[in-house]
Amino acid sequence: xxxxxxxxxxxxxxxxxxxxxxxxxxxTANVKMSMNPFDExxxxxxxxxxxxxxxxxxxAVSAGPSAAQEQxxxxxxxxxxxxxLVEHDGVLEPLAVAKILKAIVAKEGPAxxxxxxxxxxxxxxxxxxxxxxxxxxxxxxxxSKIEKDGETLKVTREVDGGLETVSLKLPAIVTTDLRxxxxxxxxxxxxxxxxxxPIETVKPADLGVDVTPRLSVLKVEEPAxxxxxxxxxxxxxxxxxxxxxxxxx
Amino acid sequence: MDFALTPQHEALQEAIxxxxxxxxxDYWLMRDRQGGFPTELHQALAKGGWLGVCMPEDVGGAxxxxxxxxxxxxxxxxxxxxxxxxxxxxxxxxxxxxxxxFGTEEQKQRMLPPLIEGRERACFAVTEPNTGLDTTQxxxxxxxxxxxxxxxxxxxxxxxxxVAEKMLLLARTTPAEQARKRTEGLSLFYTDFDRSRIxxxxxxxxxxxxxxxxxxFIDGLEIPVEDRIGEExxxxxxxxxxxxxxxxxxxxxxxxxxxxxVSRAAAYAKDRVVFGRPIGQNQAIQHPLAxxxxxxxxxxxxxxxxxxxxxxxxECGAQANAAKYLAAEAxxxxxxxxxxxxxxxxxxxEYHVERYLRESMIPxxxxxxxxxxxxxxxxxxxxxxxxx
Numbered sequence: 118x119x120x121x122x123x124x125x126x127x128x129x130x131x132x133x134x135x136x137x138x139x140x141x142x143x144x145t146a147n148v149k150m151s152m153n154p155f156d157e158x159x160x161x162x163x164x165x166x167x168x169x170x171x172x173x174x175x176x177a178v179s180a181g182p183s184a185a186q187e188q189x190x191x192x193x194x195x196x197x198x199x200x201x202l203v204e205h206d207g208v209l210e211p212l213a214v215a216k217i218l219k220a221i222v223a224k225e226g227p228a229x230x231x232x233x234x235x236x237x238x239x240x241x242x243x244x245x246x247x248x249x250x251x252x253x254x255x256x257x258x259x260x261s262k263i264e265k266d267g268e269t270l271k272v273t274r275e276v277d278g279g280l281e282t283v284s285l286k287l288p289a290i291v292t293t294d295l296r297x298x299x300x301x302x303x304x305x306x307x308x309x310x311x312x313x314x315p316i317e318t319v320k321p322a323d324l325g326v327d328v329t330p331r332l333s334v335l336k337v338e339e340p341a342x343x344x345x346x347x348x349x350x351x352x353x354x355x356x357x358x359x360x361x362x363x364x365x366x
Numbered sequence: 367m368d369f370a371l372t373p374q375h376e377a378l379q380e381a382i383x384x385x386x387x388x389x390x391x392d393y394w395l396m397r398d399r400q401g402g403f404p405t406e407l408h409q410a411l412a413k414g415g416w417l418g419v420c421m422p423e424d425v426g427g428a429x430x431x432x433x434x435x436x437x438x439x440x441x442x443x444x445x446x447x448x449x450x451x452x453x454x455x456x457x458x459x460x461x462x463x464x465x466x467x468f469g470t471e472e473q474k475q476r477m478l479p480p481l482i483e484g485r486e487r488a489c490f491a492v493t494e495p496n497t498g499l500d501t502t503q504x505x506x507x508x509x510x511x512x513x514x515x516x517x518x519x520x521x522x523x524x525x526x527x528x529v530a531e532k533m534l535l536l537a538r539t540t541p542a543e544q545a546r547k548r549t550e551g552l553s554l555f556y557t558d559f560d561r562s563r564i565x566x567x568x569x570x571x572x573x574x575x576x577x578x579x580x581x582x583f584i585d586g587l588e589i590p591v592e593d594r595i596g597e598e599x600x601x602x603x604x605x606x607x608x609x610x611x612x613x614x615x616x617x618x619x620x621x622x623x624x625x626x627x628v629s630r631a632a633a634y635a636k637d638r639v640v641f642g643r644p645i646g647q648n649q650a651i652q653h654p655l656a657x658x659x660x661x662x663x664x665x666x667x668x669x670x671x672x673x674x675x676x677x678x679x680x681e682c683g684a685q686a687n688a689a690k691y692l693a694a695e696a697x698x699x700x701x702x703x704x705x706x707x708x709x710x711x712x713x714x715x716e717y718h719v720e721r722y723l724r725e726s727m728i729p730x731x732x733x734x735x736x737x738x739x740x741x742x743x744x745x746x747x748x749x750x751x752x753x754x
Contacts, residue, residue, distance in 0.1 A: 186373075187373055187376075187377075190373065190377065191377065194377060194381075302381050302384045302385055302414060303377065303381045303414075304381075304413070304414040304415045304416075305378070305381070305414055305415035305416050305418070305419060305428045306415040306428060307415075308374065308377050308378065308381065309428050309429075309430075311377075312374060
């Protein structure tokens with residue numbers, strides 16, 4: 118079966134994010150960008166499925182600026198077979214991305230789409246679910262284990278009470294949680310091979326998708342600075358401060 | 367002229383950085399205390415195919431250049447591994463260039479894949495106690511007896527000889543007085559490190575305890591003729607082939623170590639509060655670190671220039687030597703400044719910078735002294751008379 122793995126270009130998790138001076142968003146110029154870590158887990162899972170002989174072809178797709186090719190190359194170096202870049206320079210909201218992916222699914226016919234459960238930049242955690250709804254497919258979100266069993270997929274999910282296992286009829290959508298796997302490091306021979314793998318570039322309009330934003334960002338600001346702690350001299354002082362300053366008792 | 371790294375270079379740095387991040391500062395601190403070859407790093411790099419970075423593709427390498435190898439070595443040193451990490455694989459990266467260039471097809475297929483796959487490690491047996499950098503005057507003898515050579519002699523400063531399975535050996539096959547030229551009469555071999563005929567004594571040294579350096583005594587080692595690289599008597603010429611790449615790589619390692627020291631010092635200076643402000647707010651702390659950064663970057667650019675010239679097939683002796691000189695001195699100064707920035711804590715092992723300072727002496731001394739580089743540049747670039 119074909120597996121589609123969407124990957125997103127985000128600010129690297131090691132970067133200390135700074136808000137733009139005009140409060141319209143976060144600074145991304147001259148900032149290190151990487152593949153969303155949850156998407157890396159998705160790529161790894163797809164590659165493992167291919168190694169087990171379950172998946173036959175892995176297609177990495179990214180929607181974003183032309184530089185998002187780098188993230189597709191990373192996926193190719195990890196073991197994806199080919200890439201598709203849906204090139205768009207402006208804001209892409211989860212619904213727009215879900216519509217783009219729906220169009221790609223229609224074109225490519227994958228039996229499985231594996232995505233990160235959320236992107237670490239906007240933490241929307243919406244694209245996978247929206248795509249499942251648009252396609253009318255089953256979804257196994259926040260997966261910590263995936264097993265193929267005939268024509269169904271068993272997905273273990275980490276929920277508050279413990280582990281929940283759902284059975285999905287293929288084709289299906291899976292979103293990955295942190296503990297699904299530990300992504301491999303790209304090896305040098307695979308980085309070299311990735312250069313030769315094809316990446317196809319299309320525009321949202323070519324897919325018939327309108328990506329005009331439907332949300333407007335009012336303001337982005339840094340979290341309030343944490344205040345330094347205070348040392349108290351006695352229990353009485355502590356109780357007094359909890360009652361009158363913190364007003365929690 | 368383009369100074370930007372390509373996306374492939376960035377992918378390379380990223381991948382190497384990740385492998386190195388798995389080991390971390392405590393690992394290298396422990397290795398520096400206890401010694402012991404950093405097998406974890408060597409095996410992780412071998413598994414990822416990195417040891418073959420500049421080996422030909424038909425023997426399992428990546429077919430990249432010294433530019434990529436230099437980026438890789440800088441990244442390893444800069445990750446916190448310093449020279450302990452870099453030296454563990456340094457020789458394996460460039461040392462077999464004479465086999466790549468002058469070996470037969472059979473030799474390449476036999477010798478290179480085990481090295482790239484990390485199944486064998488090689489040491490580089492050239493330097494001798496009584497000849498130093500006067501390499502053409504080597505005394506170790508290899509006498510031809512039928513289809514074998516029998517070797518007697520001693521070598522010194524042979525890194526990784528405690529763990530190596532193979533050795534690249536330069537030995538005399540024609541007595542110096544019978545050789546037609548000063549540079550002839552030496553032959554190059556790549557052969558098994560037969561411990562029944564070789565005694566290895568480790569040299570206790572100032573730093574880089576993890577990667578052993580040794581005295582090597584060879585007594586009756588037998589080498590089959592098929593382990594000789596190229597023609598008999600031409601070994602010196604072959605070995606010269608690896609010298610510029612070696613200078614370039616060691617320059618990259620020194621620059622990486624220096625950058626590591628500067629970033630650690632800057633992080634400390636930002637955090638350490640004395641007299642109610644971070645010490646890094648004082649120009650007496652800031653300026654020397656800024657100076658170190660500039661010198662390291664200048665040295666790094668010279669290194670990349672030399673690497674680019676080598677990969678483009680241009681003459682690069684002056685640039686490779688200059689890069690090694692500049693990077694070694696800048697790296698040493700940066701490590702020294704990092705210790706001073708830390709004050710008393712800089713002297714404590716757990717702050718790591720004292721280890722870097724001890725390691726930063728290596729690229730200054732090896733593989734060639736700074737004085738000999740100055741003489742080389744004076745003679746070959748400036749056209750001044752030979753002084754020694």
